[in-house]
Amino acid sequence: MTSRWNIQIPNAGRLALWAGAAASGLLMAVCFPPWEWNNVAWIALVPLLVVLRFADEKQGWKLGLTAGVVFWLMSIYWLTRVTVAGWIGLSLYCAGYVALFAVVAGGWMRRFGVGRAGANLGLMALASLTWAGLEYVRSVLLTGFPWNPFGAAQHGNLALIQLASWGGVYAVSALIVLINAAIALTVLRYIELKGRWTRSPHPELFVGAAVLLVTILHGARILRNEPPASAPLRVALIQTGIPQDEKWDQEKIELIYRRLQELTQGALLAGKPDLIIWPETALPDDVRSSPPSYQVVYDLVTNGVPILVGSMDTAWQDEGKPIFYNSSFLFDPTGTMVQGYDKRHLVIFGEYIPWNGLVSFINALTPIQESFSPGSTSTVFRLEQPDCAFSVLICFEDAVAKLGRESVRNGARLLINQTNDAWFDPSSASLQHMIQSIFRCVENRVPAVRVANTGVSCTIDAKGRITSILQDEQGHTQVIGFKTVSVEVPLEVRPLTFYTRHGDVFAQSAAGVGLAFLAALGVRRRLARTARRNLEMTHVG
Template sequence: MLRLAARVSALAGWRRYLAAAAFGGLATLALPPAFAVPVLLLAFPGLLWLLDGAATRRAAFFTGWWFGFGHFLLGLYWISFALLTDIDRFWWMMPFAAAGLPALLAVFVGLATLGLHVLARRLRLGGLARVLAFAMLWTVAEYLRGHVLTGFPWNLIGYSWVGFLPVLQSVAVIGTYGLGLLTVAVAATPALFGDPAESRRRAAGSVAFGLLLVAAIGVAGWVRLSQNDGSTVPGIVVRIVQPNIAQTLKWDPAERARNFERLLEMTAASPAAGGPAPTHVVWPETAVPFFLERDAAVRQAIGSVTPPGGSVITGAPRVRTEPDGTNRFWNSLHAVDGSGAVVASYDKFHLVPFGEYMPLRGVLPVAAIAAGSTDFSAGAGPETLDVAGLPPFSPLVCYEVIFPAAVKNPERRPEWLLNVTNDAWYGISAGPHQHFAIAQARAVEEGLPMVRAANTGISGVVDGYGRISAYLELGTRGVVDAALPEALGNTPYGRIGDWTLVLLLMSFALSTTIARQTP
């Protein structure tokens, strides 16, 4: 191992950066849909060995930057697929979507490795202390990535465990950022075998302790899972409709009526043999391509297929004409009852930059991909909605579900989460799988079931433990009727959010100090 570490750290120039990008790409395989978590035991030590040979701050920054670039280039390749829906207009944006976003996000990784370079030299951090410092800096970088400039906390390292539910249970206490902190710390410990100043016995002990910690978390999670009987809310059956309408056809004037009729037909379809009739129905984001509040005929059509005493909850755009004659638009969710009345509405508050609005539109006078020449307006924030026959719920439109600790109104805890989305933009790719996995993590963090309706998939129902009770595959058309799982008691993370991360970072800082002083 010492020889391998020496060869890696001796790489220079383009070879160093190519290796860094390769290690970053390898780390992506730990994330959904692959969930190859063991690759992190090579990817993060490889990065630390490369940093061993980075003699300057510039080299340290760009080693991390190239790691991040390879990581995000592979993990977010599917974002550029959105431009293919109107390639004649957006062809020039392809390089920016495919490589520009990974290049920007990689800056956060570069700052983390630069910070490690500076701290390691000023505080003389080596061995385990350096590994723990690296884990802290990586996590701080992830947190900043999730909050700076509206944030983009996609593919956090903690999501590697969504495929291993016993370990994922820990996010109910420490959140996804906290689980990522532990994951990076454990995954980076094999780097100690490449440290000439570190004894093999101490390196082996550190690796063993880290793996035992993960095992202990998994055992605790297994016990948590085994103590739940999967209770559901009596008398409620939710029908999720997945129409699987291609993005190129979704807003086509010649297809809108037919697409709407498809939703009505699927909603009115008889339940599976022997199955209970649905009491409520959920359609995806912008499933209705009309302004509901201005179109009585559309509302009546929806009301005609609404289950008795229930509602159809659907995404649809909303418009309001201002006194000066201009129109404002919202990406909204509406609940329609059997009479065709809109009984509840919600406006998306966390909009997608460049997709639903153009940042600095005065400087960048180009159309947003989804919104066009007129930006969507932002709603007021997380809300708890009441709809007859349903427990109160928190609606989340599209990528609002990716933000930890920001999916509910803290003043009034809901009893379930509803995520409607349209991932048709991204075709058959890793993106929708990642999106669904992120939704699973939110359910466990908050101890709340998640109902998810996606135009082309993946749709389903997840309980507060992250267990899937209903599922519609990506790229398929269909409906699924499912009981609504009961909410769990409020989790520690649900109560105090990312303050749990602060506590973890403080404990890591103390451990780093102890490790630094231990000969």
């Protein structure tokens, strides 16, 4: 059954369809590091949406898949430093979500066309909600891959991204797609009028511009508001710069110890901080089981400043089998380990091997030899002087919005990200990673401190501003050094944001809308197939 709104194009124009889809993938990719042409995001999806108008049902999802493959292959190319097969497989998987978006947008246009304002406004709403909902599903399904949501492309637009305190980064993504749809529909109306502009109003652009203006004005008001009561916390960021191939090399253990000692002593001499932070797995072994590693910590922490230490940890089962954790420990000035946290969200093929021992070839996809085990709960660490409550997110955990939100709901008023991006450095991965922390700050209205082995060590305020960064005179962040900074930590009486209180209710609702429309398209297609079959049987009879 063919809708009266379908448009057929000659075979000679088919190439333009694929070119448009690939163009959208390219434009989306350049919105993110290393290019960071952030404003391209406002038109990145326009080519895809335009060509979907001229595609049939079978072509639509393929065009979306094409756009997604181009985007993901370009934006996570740094993954080839670890696994080429994983880079290709993950790109194809993530591209599938763009394909589903194309099915929804194309299905709506085939059903309702682009000539009616009401139908076009409906498509704008549906497209924006579907995109946001699919991003949410991607962030949670199969442990989740919440990397590079579209809204993250606007991380430098501080007024705009304050929207994340209501709906998370997914709300920012939805707004960007809304504007893309408005522009695409305006272009399509012009095309279908054979190049003749009319004086009739264009409600698509008007509505899109109005929503964008209200969002920016709301964000600007938040930025102008006086910050609530806070207390300064002086923290020393220690960036050790140990290459990944040296971190577990037995011959490099003394180098690692010496690097930690020199940088920490330098931070102590530069001015006594309230807390010293080492990066993820800064020590070459398990600090609780290794006398040499503990001695390094003890000699430094007894100078009078607590140290937050990134380390492996080992627990032993009754049958003598070890369980490994990626952990963070707070040592007080007496050398006592007072609190600890085990990483909860592990990276597939990076920290654990799925189906290990059950699928013979699975180990070939990862460089790791043993799997870590996930922790079970967040930890709210407490400093006594000054009184400060903070939680730790290890490595890519700052990309998982749920974990930051849970920490703040549990009482944390500062997020600390200890990470080791040496797996992928030097590459754009560390910059893409840092952007994730910006949105955890805005969503929960708390500051963050990032400390990397290699990557970007910096501080971010509660409104998403990068307030300090560890870099050399040329602006390079791949350095060995330390930096002591003051962070304004909000008092515990501060009201929680809507997002902190209610979580991903917007994204979950958006996912429900998009999936419901996909289901409706499936039912309609089945009914059409049944009708054709019955008609054929009637003719045969």
